[in-house]
Amino acid sequence: MLIREAAADDWPHIWPFWHRIVAAAETYAWDPDTPEEAARALWMDPAKRVFVAEDDSGEVVGSAYVTPNYGGPAARIANAGFMVDPDRAGRGVGRALAEHVLAAAESDGYRGMVFNAVVETNPAVGLWTSLGFTVLGTVPEAYEHPRHGLVGLHIMYKAL
Numbered sequence: 001m002l003i004r005e006a007a008a009d010d011w012p013h014i015w016p017f018w019h020r021i022v023a024a025a026e027t028y029a030w031d032p033d034t035p036e037e038a039a040r041a042l043w044m045d046p047a048k049r050v051f052v053a054e055d056d057s058g059e060v061v062g063s064a065y066v067t068p069n070y071g072g073p074a075a076r077i078a079n080a081g082f083m084v085d086p087d088r089a090g091r092g093v094g095r096a097l098a099e100h101v102l103a104a105a106e107s108d109g110y111r112g113m114v115f116n117a118v119v120e121t122n123p124a125v126g127l128w129t130s131l132g133f134t135v136l137g138t139v140p141e142a143y144e145h146p147r148h149g150l151v152g153l154h155i156m157y158k159a160l
Helices: 008-024 036-043 093-107 124-130
Strands: 002-005 049-054 060-068 077-084 112-119 134-145 149-159
Touching: 002 093, 008 036, 008 049, 008 060, 008 077, 049 093, 060 093, 077 093, 093 124, 112 124, 112 134, 124 134, 124 149
Parallel strands: 077 112
Antiparallel strands: 002 049, 049 060, 060 077, 112 149, 134 149
16 A cells, blocks of 8 residues: 555545545534535645555555644644445454655644544444553534544544
8 A cells, every 4th residue: 555645636535435424424423514625625735744545456545644733832633534334344444544644744843643532332442442542531412423422532642
C-alpha cells in the first residue's frame, strides 16, 4: 500500500466513500446531506495536509488529513480525520493511515493530537486506543446514531 500526499485530482476517488460514510451517519458528526462541493471544501481544505492510501493496483482506498485543532499559541495540537472505503475495511488501511498521519504530525512539530467528537460506538475507538489515544471525556447522548439511538461523543488525545 502506498500512502502519499493527496492531489486535487484525487477528490473524485475520495468522494464516493466519503459520501457513503457520512451519509450512513454512524461515525462522523457531519451533516449526512453534505453536498459534494461542501464536502470537498471540508476535506481538501488547503490549510490541511491531506493524504491518500492506494492499494497495489493504484486505486484510492482511503484518505486522511492533519490540521491544527486550535490556533495561536495552541496551534501545535493537531486534529485529523480518516476515511477508509467501507469495502476495504479490516485490511489494515486505517491503521496504516493512522500511523502515517501520526508520524507526519510529529514530524511537522505537533505536540499532540486530539479528536473532538469520536462516536463512542465507532469501531475505530479500538484502533485509536491501541495507538495510544486516551478518552479524556465523553459528552453523553450527544450523537443521534441511526441504529443505537443516543450515544456519547468521546474526546480523545495522544501526546506526540
